[in-house]
Each structure stands twice: as structure tokens, then as C-alpha cells.
Amino acid sequence: MSTRLAQGGRRIDRRKSVEFRFNGKRLKGYEGDTLASALLANDQMMVGRSFKYHRPRGIVASGAEEPNALFNTGEGATFEPNQRATTTEIFAGLEAKSQNHWPSLEFDIGAVNAKLSRFLPAGFYYKTFMFPRFAWKHLYEPFIRQSAGLGRAPEAEDRDGDTYEHFYGFFDVVVIGGGVAGLQAAKAAGEAGAKVLVMEQTAQWGGRAAVDGGEVDGAPVADYIAATVAALEAMENVTLRRRMMGAGVYDHGYLLAYERLRDHCPDEAGPRHRLWRIRAGRIVTATGAIERPLSFAGNDIPGVMLASAVRDYIVDYGVSPGDRVVVVTNNDDAYRTAIAVKEAGLSVPVIVDARVGGGGALADQARALGIRVETGKGIAKVHGTKRVEGVAICAQAGEGAVLDEVGCDVVAMSGGWSPVVHLWSHCGGKLNWDEAQACFRPDGNRPPTDQDGEGFVLPAGAANGELGLGAGLTDADAAGKRAADETGHKPGRGKAPVAADVDEAALEPVWLMPQGAGAKLRMKAWLDYQNDVKVSDVQLAAREGYESVEHTKRYTTLGMATDQGKLSNINGLAILSDALGQPIPQTGTTTFRPPYTPISMGAIAGEARAEIFQPLRRTPMHDWHEANGAHWEPVGQWRRPYCYPKTGESHAAAVAREVMATRESLGLLDASTLGKLIVKGPDAGRFLDMLYTNMMSTLKPGKCRYGLMCSENGFLIDDGVVARLDDDTFLCHTTTGGAERIHAHMEEWLQTEWWDWKVYVANVTEQYAQIAVVGPNARKVLEKLSEDDLSAEGFPFMAWKDVTLNRIKTRVYRISFSGELSYEISVPASEGRALWNMLLEAGDEYGATPYGTEALHVMRAEKGFIMIGDETDGTVIPQDLGLHWAISKKKEDFLGKRAQERSHMTDPKRWKLVGLETVDGSVIPDGAYAVADGTNANGQRNVQGRVTSTYFSPTLGRGIAMGLVLNGPDRMGEVISFPGTDGKTYDAKIVDPVFYDKDGEKQNV
């Protein structure tokens, strides 16, 4: 059984006991425990079920590489699936539940899959489930889906109770990993004066070295760690962060890091996670190495663990994973585990060393402790189902004939170590195969390169393949100095600390145990514990021609589980290489992708959620609208009132009321969202002549002109009224949605084509509030408020003027988008609300009615005015809309001119704008198409036009529409049919698009 030892445990505080729950059971651990160590302390070795076969799964590892120990934790606002027990620190009240089983962890129906596993090899689903055809959707897929997935899904209405934040960081040197290598690299860089950040994903500094022991500069390594951390903390230019993981390395020295602030103390205030977006001059990856499992039959049974993890649990947490630990290895390091087990007072029945020559100094030490060592041997098979009961020992060189049976409850395995090269590789760092250590390690000559073509990532220590303590420190010291040097700091002369490395015998690669294991054993030798990929699966993939490592991965799902193959990838590709008869480096690795370990979606999103998901832009009158019952419509990041329904009034009724009030007396529109771009400079006129289809340079100060803007492809992209403020200055109105786009469009042309023209553009949309005062009584209201001459002669249509309204200085444009007498009044945003109130009050006697976007749309449609986004969709040219009058024939050039001369643009068959009047007065549905006879070559119904805007016109009391129709303007009076998706057909007569006040008398009074 696994249990808490009477002594030991560097990381735990035995004075502070912590209560938590596992599958409803109340259990105790200590502060400093991970969920994994605390479970082991409570004899909970089996912790879950695997993905495909629902095999019992136990804790294998002690860190981020753990594939099995994943739990649902929390409830409701704190619920989280797939929490890795080895990296979850326990806290009082933690609730953890095991996953992927039904009805319970011990008895799981899905485990029947394991019995059928022979029929379910890699990729079986590509070969089956095809008949009958409809069964995939209705039978097979639902079944597969139901059995897939690991953790429980949050409930549909669960809402995350936590907050998250983003940080920006700028450092000369960022060191990822707070083991001895990372600390030394940080120290070396810090002493050189570089601005340094060093981060460690766990709660403690020092990494593995403290567990593995050894001496640095003649003192225990623990002392070195404490002293170095203290030294770093004393340096002002160094920032230290624990519980922070380097998640991803991106182009140009961009680094993503993930800090877990409150996962271990959820009751404290503040954000749960913090995502750091860092620009680093140099990144030092001191991310250590991960031990590899060995592939033997039954290596997935709970109780089979990484040798280093067994050691970690004993030394770090004072927990023994079992009483009798068989160690199996191909290298010397695992002997450390045997020694640690023995020193903890537990038994090591045998060390099975696959190497005929056995180990070096550590092996001698083990033997001296009285441990039986078998060399040249392997494990033929592990006995047990939910817990290891023993092992069968065989010759490594053979086929698995059993030589001996040994009882045990833990198997501690080591297949050697693989440097953590993920972060090195994310942005293109290349790897070399190290024959001696049988691992990939960073190729210092092919680093990821930055914007200057320089390598910007420096691997250090074990992450660089320097696995010994002394060699690692030397390497890290050099990396830290180099990083400082390359970011312009003079490294100090201090020497690297000295540590003697134990003399270790060479590792011998063992990819399969025993070497000649037959089909039966290979089907029981696991590579990927979570996804249930076995040696036989990879061999099958190779046999079937899935030879690329990416094909094998995808065919077998090797390395695609939540650990992303941290334990399985190298073993899998060694098996693949063997099957293909090619060296491992030729097979290569799959691509390393961020993040290093999974990061929360909440952290990725950061603060920008709910109301502040995107900036909410408010006009100065926003609060008034809100208080007066506006029904909002999002328009870009703005919100505009769609209409202002009174209590009990439908939206349609409100719109009709607003239209009628405006047409008959007085309406007020908050037009502040309209884009306002100032274009200024001696070349402003010339510039606008290029941007607009019509001539702007001839516009006189004091006048307004409606203009059209096209893309280079000739399509109409925006429209609006341009006012010339003075000789050098124009104010261009754009559509609400177009302001930013058109601003950028102008900048793009100015910066890339006409950079030598003397023009500036400024987007002043938010600097001004704008109110349209509209209707037959508009002038009367303004006259009440002003001394200025507002008469038809003194202030004609399409002019603008500075007007003082009751002491507020305004600029008034006499323009109209409704066909009514209309003034658009512009004031600094700070005066907007005051002006609005003033106009409401002054207009009261005329029944001043605020109207929303829908009334605006209806009124412009009644007048046959086009709306960008309705009549246009990026495929429409001004000529289609009968806007020839706004296209200059005099100008040599303007954006879109040449495009509009292309054959398809001048094709007489282009659909043209017309008005449409339904025969029965009904409203044609939005987006309906007019059908023509027959079908095209692809069997689609022929069409001859479509509706672009369609409304019920309160003014006319009937449905009106605008549309683009084949030869439309030549077919006045003809009736065409629009079938609706509602099953009805709408017959409409082609008419002039101006439905109301055709001669423009109302707006010109």
C-alpha cells in the first residue's frame, strides 16, 4: 500500500494538516502536498480510467508530465475538469472526483472495451462503422462520443466565478525554469546588470536537484539553492515568480507565461490566473528533463511509476508509493530511487537493469545496501489489474521467457531522460539526436531566430541535455552570461559553481522490453497511457504505411492526450523508427506547439469579458437613451437606439410613431456615431479628389457635398457628406460602421502611395456630438434658440454655418438623410448632452420625438437614399445605384475609376437599383431574390434581381422596397416575383426608388 512515511517531506509542513475530499471521501494531507502526494498518502493509487479501453490508471509521475491523474475539481462557479493532480496543490475544502468511469472508479462498465481491445487496434474506426450509411450519424457516432471525453463538461449555465488578468512584461533576459540551472542562469545574467525575470512552474525553487542530492561548491545542493534564491531576491533588476509557467515562445521574442495566483488558495482575493505577454531580449530555457517510461507488458497497471516520481514522493512529500518497489532501468539514475526507497525503510526486492554490464558507482552503492541487482534482465510482464502485485523477470535479450517471479506493489521504471525542448522548439529551434543519452537535445547552431536573424533562445542545463549537476550548472552559467552579453550587458567574471558529477555508467537505449517481445506482449506494452496507444499500435501504423511520424501520431492518437506526449512521444517514435528500419533522427519528432501545459481559457481571455468584452462606445446622450427606454442595436462597438418603445408599445409601432412625428413635425436623432474625419493640409483637396468619385477640391468653404468612396476594385465602400471648413480643411462624414475602416483606408493610401502629399487625417468621431433636428418645424426650434440667420436664403440646403444656440457654440450642417428639412448640429462631445436637453425642451411644443436607427432607415428608404451595407455589399458599384451624377467625368483618376472600366463593370446586364412596390401592399422579406425562368447549368433556379432594403412605410401605409434588378430601370411597371422562405411569393412592381416627395420640396424649404 501507499502511505505517509513517519518522516521526511521537504515540501510539506506536517504541522498544518489540510482536509480535502476525493470522490466524496474525506481525506487529510499536509500543506505543501500536491493532490497526487496526498492521495498516495491515503493509499489511493488508482485514480482514473483511460480514454479508450477504460483501463484502471494510477499516478505515474510527479509533475507536469502526468497523463493519468486527472480530476474534476470544484463545483459550479469553481468547477474544473481535467485538473492534473501532480500540479494541483491541496487546500482546505478541495473537492476532487475521478473521471471517465461509470458508475464508479472501481467498477466501470466501459472497462468492457479493454476485453475487446484486440478488436479495437489503432485506427479501427477508419475501417468500420461504415454500414449501413446512416448508422454513423444515428448509432455509431453518438456511441463513440458518449464514451469519449475525459472530464465532465461544466453545466450549461455554470459561470466562472473567478477573474483573470493580463500583464505585459519587458525584460532583457527571461529564464524559464527555477531549478538549479535556471537559478544559476538568472544569477549570471542578473549580476551582469540585465533586467531578468526567472519563473518556476511549481511552488518551490530548486527543481530536481534537491531530491537527487549532491554538493555544490562543497555544500549540500539545498544550501546552494537557498543562497542563490536569496541573492536573486536581493537584486533589484531581477524578478522572481513561482507558480508561473513559460507557456509558449513566439516570433520576435514574444513569450507567453501563465501565472497561477490563486489555484492553491482560492479563498483569497484577486485574479485566479495571470497571463504574461512578455517581450524578451533573450529567453533561457532551463526547463529540465523528463524521465521516460519503459515499454513492457503491463506497464500501465497502477503502481507502475517513473523511478524519479517514486523518489520525489518519498523525499519531497514523505510518502511511500508502496512497500516493495521493484526498480527497472536502463541507466544509473534509477539506482538513486532504489537507494532512496531503501533509506526510507522500505524494501527493494530487486533492481532489474537491462544493461548486461549493469551500472556504475550508484549500483555499487545499492548493492552495498543489500539490494539484489539483476543485469541484462527485463520485465516480461507485470501482474495485477487495479494494482501491481508482482513482476515476471526475463532476459532483456530474449522473447520474454520468465526466469523469476517477484512480488511487489510498485514498479519504478526509468528509460532515461529527455530534455524538455518544447519551448526551444515552439518557434523553430532545431534538435539533434544524442546517441549516448538516447534523446533529442537542442542544436545550438540552429536556434529560433528573431527579427534580426539572431538566435533568441538559449537552452541551459538539463534542458540542453546536460543532465549532471556539475555539467548543468556550468552550462547554465554560460547561458546566463551569454544572454546578458547579447542584450548589451557585460557579464561578470564570477566562476560557475562547481559540483562533482557522480561517475555513471552509460545508458543503453531500451525501446521494448524484452527486446524480442512477441505480439501478445506488445499488445500489452503501453506508450500513451491516457489515449491507450500501445507498441503494437505504432507497429501497425508503420505496417499500413502511416510512415511519417505525423501520420503515426494521427492514426494512433499517440501523444495527442492532455500531456501532449510528454511521456510517450520519444518512446513511440523509437518504436516507429525500428519498425521502419531507419534511425530515430530520420523519423524526427512531431511539431511542438504551445502551450507547454494547458492554460485556462479564462486566462487567455483576460479582463475583457461581459460588459468590457469589447470597448463599449457611448455617445454623450447614451444615458438619456437608456433612461428613456431605448431598445439598443449594436452597431460596431457603438450601441444605437433602434427605437424608443413606450410602455406596451411594439417596436414596429414605435418606429411608425417616430417616423410620423418626424415627417409631420419634429424628430431628433442622436447622430454622434457618424464618422467624422478631419482631412487637413495644402493637398487635402487633391487627396479627397482621389478618394471620392466626385470632385471635392472645388467645394467652397461653407459648403457641403455628398460623396462616394470606392475600393480599388471599383466597389462602393462608403458615403457621406463632406464639408469644407476652410481652404485647407475638410470634414468628411462616414457611416457609423465605416469610421475606423475609412480612416485606416485613408492612412494606408497616404502612407504607402502619397506619402509626399501634405495631408493629415484625424478621426474626431468621438470628439463631437451630433444631433439631427429633423422635420417641418426644425427651423422654428432653432430660431427659438438663436439670433443667427437661419432663413432658407441665409442658410441654404447643403451649406454649413457656425451658429450659437442659447450660448452653446455649434456648427450646423444643413443636410438631410430623411428628405425633411433638417439640420445636423455638431458640438464638442462635452456639450452634447446639454444640447440634447436644450433641443428636447425647445422642441417640446412641437412634440419633439427622438427617433432611432430603424426610423432613420425607413425614412431614407422612403426617399430612395441608399444605405451602405444594404444597397451595397462589396459587389456593387455606384453606377449600379444610378449614382452617375456623383461620379466625376472630369477627373483624370480616382480610386476605383480604372476598375469601373473593366468589362464586367460596364456590362449592361449588371443589376440596377429600382424601387419595388408589392402588388398587395405587403412587405417583401429581407434578402428575397426575384426569380427568372429555368435553371442554370448547376441546376440552380435562375434569378433576375434581389431586394436590398425592405420596410413597411408608415408614411405611405404600405410595403416599399429597393432592389437591384436586371435591366431594372428599363422595366418600370413590370411585376416580378420574390419567393420567400416563408413559402409565400411576393409579387412586386418595378417603380422609381424615390417613394416620397420626389422633387425634394420638403428638404429644400
Place this chain on the structure above:
Amino acid sequence: MRRYSAFAVAREAARYHTGWERAWRSPEPKKKYDVIIVGAGGHGLATAFYLGKNFGITNVAILEKGWLGGGNTGRNTTIIRSNYLQDPSAAIYEKARSLYETMSQDLNYNVMFSPRGVLMLAQTEHEVRGYQRTAHANMLQGVETEFVSPQRVKELVPIISLSGPRYPVLGGLWQARGGTGRHDAVAWGYARACSDMGMDIIQQCEVTAVRKEGGKVVGVDTTKGAIDCDKLGIVVAGHSGVLAEMAGFRLPIESVALQALVSEPIKPCMDIVVMANTVHGYMSQSDKGEMVIGGGADGYNNYTQRGSFHHIEETVRALIETFPMISRLKMLRQWGGIVDMTGDRSPILSKTPVENVFINCGWGTGGFKAIPGSGWGMAELMAKGQSSLTEEFGLNRFREGRFVDESVAAGVAH
């Protein structure tokens, strides 16, 4: 080719699966082929498949610089739908969708086409009108699609938040017969079928030059030597510009990174595909349980299959807004592919200025769904010189201004 079936699996189980044959051969290139297809992505393989199946042209080589299916075909988020706006698009995507329905049987390879339905959310009035237009167009194009109410949206996808404070859901365009497929399997299934017809799929074989004589193609140079051909099909997605340059013409294509990501796997909670174009994100749940997530393309041209993290942030943010319950899930992996974007967001399936060189590209962010239809049309174009499916997608449309603009319909064209 030995057929796949449950019986075959059972038979093989008895001998520990040692009897399976290769899914596709791995031949050395011949001196000459009738047709060479460059690029063993979905579109290249499907083109070859229908050349053989519909036109009996089987002396075909498909040359792939890496591993087959390793381009965008193996990196996409597998949304399959055909409710496009413009007639030519709806025609080719609907052809593709209908071919997906029988693809597993046609190829004897389970591509797991899952017609679970695709829903595109309308979150502004403008979007509502846009989708209503698409629904009307689709009705006349013979594409089954429907504009649905917010209540129906909630029924279809209970984890959605209809009343997100910024962009409440106003409805959606629902194509019940759209869905997803297993991307790798599509490539593998076609490869197996092509190989079975006698075609040579040659991996690790990069085309480095296009050889011409008198304005006509005669072959290609590759990292495995020179290979002759009568006709050449270039089907290389993000690298189309590079190949076109080799052949001596230019393309109106920009190559940008498009990224995607998956969460850790969880039990089923989302049965359909949802696209939220106003906020720029879409999501579905794979059969393994991962939430599969994507968004908009990066804003600058590049050839690295990475991309910038800002886009991931924007996408995830958009989806937490739409599906708040995913906030505590974790991102497992992110990746990118190089997508080939045209100005009108429609593909190019076309003859080229070089005689007997044909090009199929420009599928941009949304070509997985088109694979079988594209292959069908492209094969016809290559075999007969014309096809009603590809007619409107010729290169000359850019010169004439005859665009097939799909950006009209949706901000995100997956």
C-alpha cells in the same frame, strides 16, 4: 485493395493484426505520367481520384513535398457546410457536401462525416438581414438551410448564452445537413483509393521547377528528379504563389496564417457546430471530446505555420462571451496553417497562361468542406477543358472584375 469492414478487423484480430496491407503504396516516380498533380492535400488527392473515377485517367502522379495531408487538410477545424451566398459557390460547396455524405462508402474508408448541423449566429441586425438573404438564395440554389429563432438556437446548443451583454443572439442560419468530418481520414481515404487505381503518390518529393516547351508544360523538376507529364495540376494552397512563379505566372493570392486550437477533452456538451461571426469565433466538439476552436486569419502575410497569439486571445474571448461555461476549460494545443486568400474570398479553379497547366487554389480559410466538389470539378476541367462547377472561378475574373464575393455573406468564411 482488401476491403475494410468489421469482419476484416475481426479476422485480423485473430492474427494480432499482422496481416493488414499498406493503405497506399510508396513507389518511386516513373519517367512520365499523363497527369501530375502537385500537392497531396485533400484537393490534390480528390482531383486525382475523380480523374480516375470519372474519366478513367489513372496514369497519374501526386507529388507531395512533405507527408500527404500534412498541409491545411490536416490542420483545419473540419467545418462542412454549403450555405454560401453566391450561386457558383453554393453549387460547388453543395456538390461537395453531398459527396461527403457517401464518401465513407465510396472510399471504403470511414471519414466520419458527421452531419450534426452548422449554425451561424446572427448578432446584429445587419447580420440578420445578411443571413435572411443567404437563406433566400439557398432556397433557390437547392441548398437546405433555415433562419432560426433565438429559442431554437438555445435548443440546438444549450451551452450558449443568448443574452451576452454585448451582442445578444438574434437568430441564426442553420444548416442541419452540414457538420464535420475527420480531416486526416479524408486525405488517407482518397490516397488509398488513388493508390488502388494505380496512381503513384510520391511523398517527400518537392517540385522545384516547372518545365515548359513552347508555352506548354512538359514536366517538373523535383527533389526526386525530373518527371514528365502532359498535364499539370497545381494544388498547393498556401504555396500556390510559389508554384505559379515556377510556372511563370502570377496569382492574386495572399498567404496568411490561420490558427486554431483545442481544449482538453470533456464529455459531450455540444452537438453541433456554431459560428459567431460578429465576434469572430467558432466552436464544435470533436468525437474525442475536445472543443475545437477557430477564428479569423492573421493580419499580415507570412509562410510560417504559426501565427500571433493575439488572434488566439481574440478568438477565445469571443467564445467565452458566447459560451461562458468554457472559461474554466484549458487550451491544450494551438497551431496554424498557411491559407491562400483571394480578394473575393472565392477559390481559383482555372486554366492558366501556360498551356496544360491548371490551378486549384484560393480556398483560403474554408476549403476543407469543398474537397470532393473541388476535386470533381477540377478533374472535369482538366479532362475536358471545362466544367460548370468551375466556370465562374477562372483566373480571368480578376481582370474582368467578375468577382464571386463571399465576404459579403460572412466575416469568417469557414
